[in-house]
Amino acid sequence: MVGAALAIGLAKQNRTVAVVEGREPPPFESSQPMDVRVSAISSSSVDLLQSLGAWDAIASMRLCPYKRLETWELPECRTRFHSDALSLSELGFIVENRVIQLGLWQQFATYDNLTSYCPDSLTSIQLDDESIVELASGKHLQATWIVGADGANSMVRQQAGIGVTAWDYRHHCMLINVETEKPQQDITWQQFTPSGPRSFLPLPGHQGSLVWYDSPQRIQQLSVMNDEQLRDEILAHFPEELGDIKVLQHASFPLTRRHAQQYFRQGCVVVGDAAHTINPLAGQGVNLGFKDVQAxxxxxxxxxxxTNSALEKYQSLRRNDNLLMQTGMDLFYKGFSNDNMALRVVRNMALKAAEHAGPIKHSVLKYALGL
Structure with missing residues (x-):
């Protein structure tokens, strides 16, 4: 998603752009099951996608707007956010990752100066003032800039010799698409528990995306259950706000924090997950990547x-902001994912106070939305 957005933006600047991609996103059909990977797209990300000409295509496929956000540990100590507080029609949209990618990919054809090499992959990079990229197909591309938008295990980052600071959270995350008894909802919510948060993201129709954070052992146990067994576990451990559900599909992955020690080196520059991965607690991952694109x-x-001066400007715009968001999410996550009684009292008092924080609460919301 992030790489496709940047490719279009650079092509709009009349740069000559080559996109190397392993596989083309499949065409969209409304009968297809929803992707288990979804993103909460903020207002600033929508603005970027509109400027790149991709938003109308995305909106014509499938998405779910949401107006409200709630978070709590104890039901009586909630922090609530509403789009009306910022005079917005919605706080954002829950969109399948492949729908975003496809909407962007469809824009490639409108640029003569953008060439896609697909299916193909990177083999090696010869770094120089004009670097040479060798592809698995045997093709060689000469480039002034090589952008690594190739994910958390970025080969571009590795070949450029850019180090990372990383650690595991000792938690895994399970994504579960469900059919709900309730019709399409306009709220995303999150309840904290000592073993990790339980989250709900609305999807179109009678569907939703659940996020279950827990120990690797517990997530592994859940992953091997059949749909009925998993449903029983969900109903036993998610708040009553969920209502009855039917499990449709699920997937899981470990939580790891990574941050590139620099964002560029020898004409190679990293963006999105290649530069930083963040705890998915607040759904900010792809929005941070789109902020990288804008910068x-x-x-x-x-x-x-x-030139390097342009890359230095990009790094100064983004590295500290990404670090701030990573650290904020870590403090929030670690502060709630335990059963310390003193901490429990303090954090619930903080949530209750945040509900009535007025301008401060609105400022936090605006920052999260990229406004």
């Missing part, structure tokens, strides 16, 4: 040469 496009505006 790099700003640093490389048409009148600017593709």
């Amino acid at each position: 790099l496009l700003s640093a490389s505006e048409p009148e600017n040469a593709l």
